[in-house]
Amino acid sequence: MTYHRRETFLPFTRPVIGQAEIDELIDCIHSGWITTGPKSAKFEAELCAYNGVPHCLAMNSATTAQEITMQVLGLQPGDEVITTSLTWVSTLSTVVLQGGVPVLVDIDPKTLNLDPLKLEAAITPRTKGIIPVHLTGLPCPMDAIYAVAAKHGLWVVEDAAQAMGAHYKGKKIGSDPRSVMSVYSFHPNKNMTTGEGGAIAFFDDAHLPRIQRLRFHGIERDAWKRQSKEGSVHIDVAEPARKANFMDLQAAIGLHQIKQLDGFNARRRVLFLRYLELMKDMDEVLLPWEGDLNHGHCFHLFVARIRPEKAGLTRDEFVQALKDENIGTGIHYRPAHVHSYYQDFYTNRHPHAMPKEGLPNSEWSGERLCSLPLWPGLTEEDQDQVVATIKEILVRARTKVVV
Numbered sequence: 001m002t003y004h005r006r007e008t009f010l011p012f013t014r015p016v017i018g019q020a021e022i023d024e025l026i027d028c029i030h031s032g033w034i035t036t037g038p039k040s041a042k043f044e045a046e047l048c049a050y051n052g053v054p055h056c057l058a059m060n061s062a063t064t065a066q067e068i069t070m071q072v073l074g075l076q077p078g079d080e081v082i083t084t085s086l087t088w089v090s091t092l093s094t095v096v097l098q099g100g101v102p103v104l105v106d107i108d109p110k111t112l113n114l115d116p117l118k119l120e121a122a123i124t125p126r127t128k129g130i131i132p133v134h135l136t137g138l139p140c141p142m143d144a145i146y147a148v149a150a151k152h153g154l155w156v157v158e159d160a161a162q163a164m165g166a167h168y169k170g171k172k173i174g175s176d177p178r179s180v181m182s183v184y185s186f187h188p189n190k191n192m193t194t195g196e197g198g199a200i201a202f203f204d205d206a207h208l209p210r211i212q213r214l215r216f217h218g219i220e221r222d223a224w225k226r227q228s229k230e231g232s233v234h235i236d237v238a239e240p241a242r243k244a245n246f247m248d249l250q251a252a253i254g255l256h257q258i259k260q261l262d263g264f265n266a267r268r269r270v271l272f273l274r275y276l277e278l279m280k281d282m283d284e285v286l287l288p289w290e291g292d293l294n295h296g297h298c299f300h301l302f303v304a305r306i307r308p309e310k311a312g313l314t315r316d317e318f319v320q321a322l323k324d325e326n327i328g329t330g331i332h333y334r335p336a337h338v339h340s341y342y343q344d345f346y347t348n349r350h351p352h353a354m355p356k357e358g359l360p361n362s363e364w365s366g367e368r369l370c371s372l373p374l375w376p377g378l379t380e381e382d383q384d385q386v387v388a389t390i391k392e393i394l395v396r397a398r399t400k401v402v403v
């Protein structure tokens with residue numbers, strides 16, 4: 001395709017919500033029950049069946065779900081949890097909110113995921129667990145992570161926010177009992193959505209009543225059961241807790257999204273491969289590692305890294321140039337330790353929670369990365385136009401044409 005400027009803005013992602021979701025939403029509204037209820041219970045059963053786990057409890061976001069995992073595991077002030085800086089900040093903040101210390105290890109620059117070879121050096125007597133993040137939908141090397149966890153008696157909680165539909169060695173992410181819990185997100189950017197929403201997948205029946213009450217005021221029984229004929233009208237608060245329940249309105253969307261998830265992910269794969277093919281000769285851009293394709297990827301993001309030294313423009317200039325051309329991109333992510341709160345946290349309060357040599361790979365990638373438009377509804381024509389525009393921007397940068 002030859003370059004021409006887009007007339008309308010192309011977002012880097014958008015949810016694909018069809019008539020089935022709309023009909024179910026209308027049905028939900030007409031039913032007279034729009035908050036947590038039968039549709040939510042059905043959605044949780046579908047999540048269990050899809051992921052191959054005995055328990056999946058849905059709530060208002062993956063962030064709350066992560067917070068609850070830390071509470072259930074009894075994280076105490078000063079306890080340490082090893083994770084990566086190249087993630088959404090909730091991976092860290094949910095540890096910090098419990099008084100814990102997220103200890104950062106660097107990423108493998110090939111995959112953008114935490115480098116398991118760096119784990120052991122980060123372990124101290126206060127280390128309690130590891131939170132691997134399956135960034136971009138590419139599973140982490142879990143066997144290596146489990147081996148370190150088992151050797152040192154640590155738990156593993158997977159941040160699978162971006163990994164619905166991804167699998168590791170043939171098993172869905174979240175379905176390996178060597179992880180005590182895994183957390184999915186259904187935010188509108190994710191591979192399937194419920195508007196907002198998240199879920200915890202787990203195996204141990206003992207966690208069930210605790211997680212149920214931690215998402216709803218510390219009360220064990222859900223409101224809809226209390227108001228049904230068979231339920232008791234009395235409630236009992238077993239402990240103080242937040243209100244983070246999942247609504248039937250959200251489930252109405254999710255029940256139809258989950259049916260389409262494999263189809264959505266297959267379409268994402270086609271587009272991902274097309275980007276790799278269309279951009280293979282662009283020396284100025286580092287493309288996602290091709291080896292990813294054999295690793296159960298669910299193709300959540302197509303992260304390109306701009307090489308300013310070759311492209312003659314920085315990532316921020318590249319992002320702005322695309323925006324000027326009506327093309328949206330995302331930044332996943334600015335490394336967490338670069339945000340002002342965490343700069344202070346790691347420089348002044350917990351300098352030992354970061355390697356002495358810093359996190360050079362996370363910083364190198366964090367300064368260059370940029371997510372190109374990718375969602376199941378993106379057309380080949382849109383994609384051709386994105387690539388033609390990138391080529392045009394790179395030519396302009398090379399020849400310093402000012403428009």
Ligand SMILES: Cc1ncc(COP(=O)(O)O)c(C=O)c1O
Pocket residue numbers: 061062063064087088090091133135159161162184185186187197198
């Ligand atoms: C890696 C990662 N973890 C956690 C989250 C938090 O998800 P939510 O927005 O559902 O709270 C996100 C969402 O962007 C994410 O990408």
